[in-house]
Amino acid sequence: AQTVTQSQPEMSVQEAETVTLSCTYDTSENNYYLFWYKQPPSRQMILVIRQEAYKQQNATENRFSVNFQKAAKSFSLKISDSQLGDTAMYFCAFMNKRGGGGSNYKLTFGKGTLLTVNP
Amino acid sequence: DVKVTQSSRYLVKRTGEKVFLECVQDMDHENMFWYRQDPGLGLRLIYFSYDVKMKEKGDIPEGYSVSREKKERFSLILESASTNQTSMYLCASAPGGLAYEQYFGPGTRLTVT
Numbered sequence: 001a002q003t004v005t006q007s008q009p010e011m012s013v014q015e016a017e018t019v020t021l022s023c024t025y026d027t028s029e030n031n032y033y034l035f036w037y038k039q040p041p042s043r044q045m046i047l048v049i050r051q052e053a054y055k056q057q058n059a060t061e062n063r064f065s066v067n068f069q070k071a072a073k074s075f076s077l078k079i080s081d082s083q084l085g086d087t088a089m090y091f092c093a094f095m096n097k098r099g100g101g102g103s104n105y106k107l108t109f110g111k112g113t114l115l116t117v118n119p
Numbered sequence: 120d121v122k123v124t125q126s127s128r129y130l131v132k133r134t135g136e137k138v139f140l141e142c143v144q145d146m147d148h149e150n151m152f153w154y155r156q157d158p159g160l161g162l163r164l165i166y167f168s169y170d171v172k173m174k175e176k177g178d179i180p181e182g183y184s185v186s187r188e189k190k191e192r193f194s195l196i197l198e199s200a201s202t203n204q205t206s207m208y209l210c211a212s213a214p215g216g217l218a219y220e221q222y223f224g225p226g227t228r229l230t231v232t
Contacts, residue, residue, distance in 0.1 A: 004161075009159075033219045035219070037223075043225070044123075044223050044224065044225050044226070045209065045211075045223040046223070047220065047221070050219060050220075091161060091162065095219055097219075106164055106167070106177065107152075107162075107164070107221060109161040109162040109163075110161055111159055111160060111161040112161050
């Protein structure tokens with residue numbers, strides 16, 4: 001079974017600064033996806049960034065980037081130039097890349113990190 | 120834009136009541152999911168469906184059942200609500216194939232008294 005661990009329940013950062021959220025995972029699979037989801041207060045969960053395990057290049061989406069270390073099973077999220085709108089709960093998640101439907105589409109989530117951006 | 124809607128944002132029910140939580144998506148997605156979100160526990164998968172009338176248990180199916188009679192609608196049923204089912208319930212949908220793009224609804228905060 002896969003597990004996802006986010007060791008930082010809460011973090012804070014000053015506006016315009018950079019912050020890194022940590023995530024580690026455990027799996028015996030070789031092909032999989034990793035995700036960071038954002039859940040703003042009282043708003044819907046949205047996908048921030050996705051990484052495919054076979055791709056060595058780290059994924060980037062505007063101010064959001066990841067540091068994917070496959071051997072170490074580490075998948076951290078870096079937010080540059082933090083904005084007040086980045087205040088949210090952030091979840092790291094894992095999915096096997098088996099295809100074929102059914103339980104292969106299961107997302108396993110970490111417990112989340114509550115990020116507060118201070119003005 | 121993909122839209123996933125849930126029938127209620129807030130719901131209060133009494134212990135022993137039968138509770139229906141409804142989820143509707145408008146993007147013709149094959150896959151739909153029900154998660155439960157609790158503080159300090161993250162999201163846990165209750166059930167998912169990969170086609171009409173098809174369902175599979177997730178990690179915590181006990182006390183829940185589901186129904187998917189139409190492709191766009193996925194219902195979560197609490198046959199006899201209990202106080203330990205007080206939680207935030209999130210529905211998600213995803214296209215067929217590799218369903219790595221899950222789109223979430225706004226959630227239903229259920230309180231069982």
